[in-house]
Amino acid sequence: MLKFLWISFWGKSVKQRRSRMGYLFLLPSLFFVTLHFIIPTIYNIVLSFSEWHIIRPLEFVGFEKYIDVLTSDEFWEALSRTLYFTLLSVPITITSALIVALALYRIGPRKGSALVRAMYFAPVVASLTAVAYIWTWMFNPAYGLLNEILKFFYLAPIQWLNDINQVIPSLSIMYIWSRLGFDMLILMSGLTAISPDYYEAARIDGANRWHSFWNITLPLLNQQLVLVCVVEIMMALKVFELPYAATNGGPVNASRTLVMHIYETAFQWNRMDEAAVASLALFVIILIVTALQHFFLSRKIHY
Template identity: 35%
Template sequence: MSNTVVGLLFLAPALLFFVLFIGEPVVATLYLSFTKYNVITPAKWIGFDNIKHLFSDDRLWLTYGNTLKYVLILTPMHAILGLLIALAVNRNIGKGWKYLYRTIFYFPVLATSAAVAVAWQFIFSKDFGILNYLLGKFGVSPIAWMQSPHWVYVAVAIYSFWKFIGNAFLYYLIGLQSIPAALYEAAEIDGANKTQRFFSITLPMLSPTIFFVLVTTLIGATQIFDEPYLITSGGPGDASRSVNMYIYEVAFQHHEMGYASTLSLSLFLIILCVTVFQFSISKKWVNYDRD
């Protein structure tokens, strides 16, 4: 048996999984985007009607605006604060403390979103929430975290930080620990201070990790669903409703699977374009040279 055949046999399970659970749904979505389909009756071919509806759907563009706000808030928050936390934990402290901090920051990622969201709804409660209670100790009036179209984004950001900052933190920490200590020792002998070592060694060597975190975090923020769905239910009104929430509503509440497929493709194309752009400019600042 040739090496090619053996290789294909080893790849077969992964390829089968890809075809069944990724390839087939993508092809089905592309087909359904040109149909009117409500699950109960057979799909009816309607050509480009769904695409025409997409460009005239004011509610869709409102949700795209909301999603853009999430991207602008959550992407830098996770990318920057995750790095700062990783730098703090990576200091010259005992292994026991490092294990403890890693557990503290990463444990929320493992917790079930639906379960912890219930607790956070009580925390954000205007009248009975502990957050407003603590702020009241400093003379701050109760804030309508989940009822105000402005404060709702702050509430989602706080929950997202607590729940998901562990992902970025862990990637950064692994990246920091993979930087050769000899580089810092050589720079210290040459008289470089902490700031110079950070900008001349840490950032360039960590740039692949930073790039990975930026790409994955931006994609996650563009596809955001759990945070607004569980904390605010998209309210007040549509103030915090994301595109993914709107797609879910169109597909599973209005049963317009054809139009929902068109919306999904529009989101996919936007994410694809943004990701390609990120990769195209990464060559200018990402350093993969470890020698």
């Protein structure tokens, strides 16, 4: 390979000069891939096997930090909370996005339909920090809009973010609200790409709407569905802004997620080594999700 690069760089022919330009154009990207991913990954792994001190250099301690982290309740609680949040949020987000996408697709382009689509999509542009505050105010037990509505229907007020058991579902509501539009958009783009011929053919074959949905829409939407699943799972697994801004992990750590755990371990308790182990755990989980995506996408059916 080195010999080849050498020839490619110093060769004189048109083709060699052109491929030299190719490498040259690629160089900045490769530089940043190294700087953003390769070095940090190595650094992180090294860190996870070390004892970190603010001033002194790293000290190799083997699996000590792994044992520390993997035996700590805090880590497992943060992880299980994050998984709970993910399992709660992602299916609802995607199902409702699919319903909205199907409905908007059914309605078709007509006067004002772009505006209706924009309504569902608008929350996407707000940062998650802003989302956290918008909803904390909505959830406010005393003056919030939601309890006011409950009161209107003679229902008991809910403590929302202030209740250990309700805080994660409440964060899920925020998350679903802010992510629905994006998924809907992706699913819509998939729906509009499906040729109407398939539906016509199915109708002629005597399929009803339900059959069409299961046998045409869903299989042909496979790629977009897998995609939103992966994006949402990743977004949910790394959720940080919502609990950080809305509850600061409270009440009594009931909303302390994995990334929040990493953040606090590293930057508030200055235990970089343990945070590195936790980061690697997140990394591995995300790798698994990515691998699953490849598995599902490779089964992509070609029509």
